[in-house]
Amino acid sequence: MKLLSNSRYKKMRLALLIFSFVIMNAHFILAQEKVQIIPQPSSIGYGNGTFVLKDKVTINASEGLQNEVQFLSALLQKGFSKTPKLVKKGIGILLKIDESLKDKLGEEGYTLSVGRKGIYITGATATGVFYGIESFRQLLPVDFEFEKTYKSVKIPFIEITDKPRFPWRAFMLDESRHFKGKEAVKNILDQMSMFKMNTFHWHLTDDQGWRIEIKKYPKLTEIGSKRRDTQLSRKSEERVGEPHEGFYTQSEIKEILAYAESKHINVVPEIEMPGHATAAIAAYPWLSSMGVPQEVSVTFGKLDDSFNIADPKVVTFLTDVLDEVIKLFPGEVIHIGGDEVNFKPWEDSRIAQDFMSKNGLETPIDLQIYFTNQISNYIDSSGKRMMGWNEIMGTDIHEDDGKTSAEAKQKLAKSAIVHFWKGDLKLINEAVEQGYDVVNSNHWDTYLDYTYERTPLSKSYAFNPVPEGLNKEYHYRILGTGAQMWSEWIPTVASMEQQVFPRLAAYAEVGWTTLENKDFERFENTLKLIKQRWKLMGISFYEGD
Template sequence: MSTYPIIPAPVTITDASGHFTINKDVQIVLVGEKDAAAKAAEQLRQFLSQVGLEIPFGEDADAKDVIVFELNPGLDIPAEGYQLDIEKRKVHIKGTDASGLYFAVQTIRQLLPESIEGTAEVSKLYLPAGSIQDNPEYAYRGMMLDVARHFFSVEDVKRVIDLISKYKINYLHLHLSDDQGWRIEIKSWPLLTRIGSRNEVGGGKGGFYTQEQYKEIVAYAASKFITIVPEIDMPGHTNSALNSYGILNPGITVPEKTAKPVDRGDLGITEPDDKATPYHTGIEVGFSTLDTDSPTTYQFIDDVIRELAEITPGPYIHIGGDESHVTALEDYIPFIEKAQAIVTKYGKKTMGWDEVAHAKLLPTSVAQFWAKGQNARMAIEQGSQILVSPAVKTYLDMQYDSTTQIGLHWAAYIELDDAYNWDPMAMDSLAFERKSILGVEAPLWSETVTNLEEIEFMTFPRLPAIAEIAWTPTANRSWESFSKRIAAHGKRWELMGVNYYKSPRVNWDGEAK
């Protein structure tokens, strides 16, 4: 078992002799909190059915040829962790929550032959005997998808959820607004989608999610034990709000070379708005800001956060706060504090990019460290936690090298070994205490990423590398081991039709289990 290419690497693996056979005689038995356990068990049944193995539910946990899912909050297993025991006639999966059982299923999937990722039917499969005790190093293991610079469909987002859930990722952060486009329906401010959504980088048609579509994404993610974190960036990165409602504009102008007129009449909008900005079709940042002195701005934020909170069951709402270069610091600080208070008012915890640490943060607020370690330190000194996303290591939109056809390199070229070889507790010449780190997130910005195939290319294989950093204790990680294990996943991705990058740092033709 210890030689199998499991990613993220488990905490402990104990080998044994023999194997368990999955065939038509096997049953699944639920023990303890059965309804919750069934959610994880269904995921196992689902991918086994793809290869023709229909596994029914049974009742006798002491019978032979059973896969037992036991959910018992009283067990001595950490949150999201699991114990997996595979014997010749029984598989026993234990956890204190349903997510732990689900993550055990992802491990089982990787213990099975890569052929299970295809559709060729089989009569039996073998699991190696042994035991795994496993739990995550960090509670938050995330990916961010920028749907504002380029818009991606509900089905594209679901595909991303499917792929990242296999690596025990448990948060998907959706960047829902930026200068180029507004992507979520806000019923109290309808022009955000009538006008603000109809653009993207390059001047394309853009798009948006209705609230029902957003709820569909949230529910689908939850079925894979992933929590959605919505982001509305403010006070900068807000041109899509300013071209929808000029009343929010303090007088900013869009860079002339990237400005595209908004034809309000063509959109069926008869009321003129002289203060509204044109669309921004480029990738320049830092030119926009909300009017931080206007009461209307805070009513706008209140309405947006209220509607978003109502359809977001997860604990966090992200308020952005980055690169607001034209907002004076004396205006920025009270703005962030007011936005934070609104998020709190609606029962959510605030997240923001590391610049928000200039404001007075609540202990429940989280600063996402992307650029400046000193900002992260300021947040920690206030009693807040940080989410670690250093651009030089985790930004999935960075080119692998100078020959990569998509992506940028303003932060770094990030090859696979660069994405793997770092420690969240030691970044930017600063040492962070373990207790100060909520987790790790890998953002994928979409200035140059235009479709699902490009999302996959920039995400794989780097996302699994960052997933291992977030899940596996540092002492259990090594590039030598990871580079061999990831090679086996290439064959799985090919069967799944994933457009991945074949890093020259990996021998992709190496033998796999």
């Protein structure tokens, strides 16, 4: 037998190694195709084999995970038609809190391991464990929660380590313009939960309706929650031809808050001030800057009147409202809007002008910042933080008369969170450099009432909340992003769903997934499975390009 030369042996050995690498890579790709999760996890490692999850599976959980056990049990019961038993040991599903992971994965990160001995979901907190369960949920067959009963399910051996890119991952629902009701809100919370979105921004007051019960001021809902008609389309004199109304009692809000808490979703209420105040003024005319009676607006846009914030009684009214809101909502942030204030009523008001002169306020923008700081300090005193749209910094982002208003001398309180929605992106840079935390919801990229022609799915997915060129030392000041569902022209739940889905999934990945792990083609492939789920759930979604 002819012996191979040393050089030929090395060449053959190298070829064999390359061949082995290709085979291993092929296995990696095949395995990877089995694991499709939105938002894409930080890292996924693949093993060789599958775990057979049977209908007699058991759950072993750490103390403090009763909510997570209940959620997982209900999920498995839907697919197996059996409620899993809770045990202290054995092969099955282990849910574990490991506080030592906090440095590595933060409050919301988790690990998900599937191997021969079972399924292990670990987080530094209950929130992390919950998100691990949501990822595990997407490993199950699409129809697992619907109709068909399974005896067993095969899950590939995997190791997932995951944590979010941003701490603020929000969806906003405007219910002032069109009231949707608590079942629609709960359904939205369900979808947010599946995609690990942690903040529900609830727009509850505006010109066209006051949607939250305030016990000290009952007319806010007796009068302010009802309008006699609704504008049919933009800049149109046509009307729908029927009244619109609705509001949440505080008892109903508590029910929704408890539901959100079970999904690890924080609820941020938005109570608009000092503009977008017509519904409140209709209920209590003495709140008006113009001094004339108003009705709950049937038209949309930037309206004339606003709260007369130069009157101490009006400021007391607003802090009274905030007292009930602060007591009701357990979260750390109260949103006060602060956008699209019409300054002409203050310019024409002797009360406002005297107040400005007395307090050294040179412009209406200064008056707004002065008031906003009063409210910010009041909210701070309760242990919470104020948030508002980026007009609260004093920049005229509208330039309605073709020129920028005089620069404000007043400076916004540093504790305020600036919610950017409009204007030059350099305003974000200026805000963070001045020490403000910012949530970036640039309307061109995140407004869900915009058509898919204007904001296609690919544009939603491509959005980066950190502006290009922002110095890295300020990146931590960008808390995250929000997707806004304004409802002026979105009257029904079905029409709302068409606007929200599938773009909500894209915004979830914007908020959670690192830039290097984003891949639109991979996202679209995974989205096909999510769409199958939505169909089974009865959710309407946009199916165009």
